[in-house]
Amino acid sequence: MSYQSIQQLLKTAPTGTEVTVKGWVRTKRESKNAVFIALNDGSTINTIQAVAEAGQLPEETLKLITTGACLAVTGQLVESQGAGQAVEVKIANVTIYGTADPDKYPLQPKRHSLEFLREIAHLRPRTNTFSAILRIRHALAFAVHKYFNDNGFYYLNTPIITASDAEGAGEMFRVTTLDATKPPLTEDGKVDYSQDFFGRETNLTVSGQLEGELGAMALGKIYTFGPTFRAENSNTTRHLAEFWMIEPEMAFYELEDNMNLAEDFVKTVIRYALQHCADDLTFLDSRLKDEEKTKKKEEQSELGLLEKLQFVISNEFVRLTYTEAIDILVNSKPAKKGQFQYEVSWGVDLQSEHERYLVEKHFKKPVILTNYPREIKAFYMKQDPDGKTVRAMDVLFPGIGEIIGGSQREDDLDKLTARMQEVGIEPEALWWYLDTRRFGSAPHAGFGLGFERLVLFVTGMGNIRDVIPFPRAPKTAEF
Numbered sequence: 001m002s003y004q005s006i007q008q009l010l011k012t013a014p015t016g017t018e019v020t021v022k023g024w025v026r027t028k029r030e031s032k033n034a035v036f037i038a039l040n041d042g043s044t045i046n047t048i049q050a051v052a053e054a055g056q057l058p059e060e061t062l063k064l065i066t067t068g069a070c071l072a073v074t075g076q077l078v079e080s081q082g083a084g085q086a087v088e089v090k091i092a093n094v095t096i097y098g099t100a101d102p103d104k105y106p107l108q109p110k111r112h113s114l115e116f117l118r119e120i121a122h123l124r125p126r127t128n129t130f131s132a133i134l135r136i137r138h139a140l141a142f143a144v145h146k147y148f149n150d151n152g153f154y155y156l157n158t159p160i161i162t163a164s165d166a167e168g169a170g171e172m173f174r175v176t177t178l179d180a181t182k183p184p185l186t187e188d189g190k191v192d193y194s195q196d197f198f199g200r201e202t203n204l205t206v207s208g209q210l211e212g213e214l215g216a217m218a219l220g221k222i223y224t225f226g227p228t229f230r231a232e233n234s235n236t237t238r239h240l241a242e243f244w245m246i247e248p249e250m251a252f253y254e255l256e257d258n259m260n261l262a263e264d265f266v267k268t269v270i271r272y273a274l275q276h277c278a279d280d281l282t283f284l285d286s287r288l289k290d291e292e293k294t295k296k297k298e299e300q301s302e303l304g305l306l307e308k309l310q311f312v313i314s315n316e317f318v319r320l321t322y323t324e325a326i327d328i329l330v331n332s333k334p335a336k337k338g339q340f341q342y343e344v345s346w347g348v349d350l351q352s353e354h355e356r357y358l359v360e361k362h363f364k365k366p367v368i369l370t371n372y373p374r375e376i377k378a379f380y381m382k383q384d385p386d387g388k389t390v391r392a393m394d395v396l397f398p399g400i401g402e403i404i405g406g407s408q409r410e411d412d413l414d415k416l417t418a419r420m421q422e423v424g425i426e427p428e429a430l431w432w433y434l435d436t437r438r439f440g441s442a443p444h445a446g447f448g449l450g451f452e453r454l455v456l457f458v459t460g461m462g463n464i465r466d467v468i469p470f471p472r473a474p475k476t477a478e479f
């Protein structure tokens, strides 16, 4: 008798063998002749049913078997008498590891709202929805590493504590060991960071890209996959203060190579999830269908979750320039009827309503937008000869908006330095970054995929706080 997870057991154990199942009680049901206990151990969405004859278990034991309690059950694996499962365990012995007082345990066998589950993030992985999301999240992370490994990329760990602002947007969390109530001051009354732990002002990274570029200029093709932090006060369903980003960076890639990689990469990892998370995705697919039924007809989405994923991997993404997109938006019905909250014209940063119009209404496909105005993009992007635009690319997804942001990088030392000065970044502060342009500079490109936005898309969830185990957002850091 050896211990196996429910996932292994349902896949491999032959009926007639003695098995031990360890897990948490989802439900207990008593009939005249028997007690049925549904156990789940998190290894799969499926529960296993354990059955005892009426009167077999002592009353005191039976009383303690309630939703949320943790048990080990030993018995013979037999063909199930009832509908709903192929096999079940005929209980010979039960050990109770931990009870869960039904008057206090917050997860009862009924549908809880996602808002309520966010308040009990420490327990929500025990629900079907969240365990499915977490298993899919794992599969996608594995697929990311597999994709890059299969394609000759090296995994580079870039620092989490940095002294630079890679995106130049000033949305950083400070890292300091100075006494917050009485920090040392310089003669002119400013905080004296030379006395801080690193001898300078430091922050949590907003992106591993700058160091990623150093890696690409040595190893050719690298990728990072790590936590990133943004202190932007956006309380939206698409933003987290702490999120995971995947950033490949490739020497000798230009904008088009970058787009080809981005498209192939997202399609491949989505395909991996479809192939390896069928049970969980089927569960989320029907969960979403139930949710859609509560909406008005015109707000219901045309495709189910599985159909949508299939659609994305089997269609080419539409590619067009920012300028072409602005043209479409300016001439669109919502623009003419004044239905956009933010006006569009050449030069503005696209709002999520504009991105979603392009993807969901106009093209009905994922879109890659390129060649944005230089003023609205980061300093490191390669400038186009027209002097107005840069070789940027954003990949826009239905229901999500921007899922990937990237670009070809400015590899010309003089142009890059001039641009930094224009936007107020001290070239000396990034002397090490500029050294790649001084010594053996080369065309190169890369992008960043927000991992949670990918998980959001693949699981069909509506709020990014529900696809990371313990979300960090404004005023949210309980667990």
Ligand code: 4AD
Pocket (backbone or CB within 6 Å): 166, 167, 206, 207, 208, 209, 230, 238, 239, 240, 241, 243, 245, 247, 248, 402, 403, 404, 405, 406, 407, 446, 447, 448, 449, 450, 451, 452, 453
């Ligand atoms: O477009 P962003 O800001 O690009 C960069 O950081 C570049 N350095 C990437 C690169 O070229 N190596 O961010 C990249 C992606 C976005 O497209 C989005 O998916 C995600 O990161 N992202 C966020 N996800 C969750 N919460 C936030 N606050 C996010 N900010 C960006």
Ligand code: MG
Pocket (backbone or CB within 6 Å): 402, 404, 405
């Ligand atoms: Mg971006």
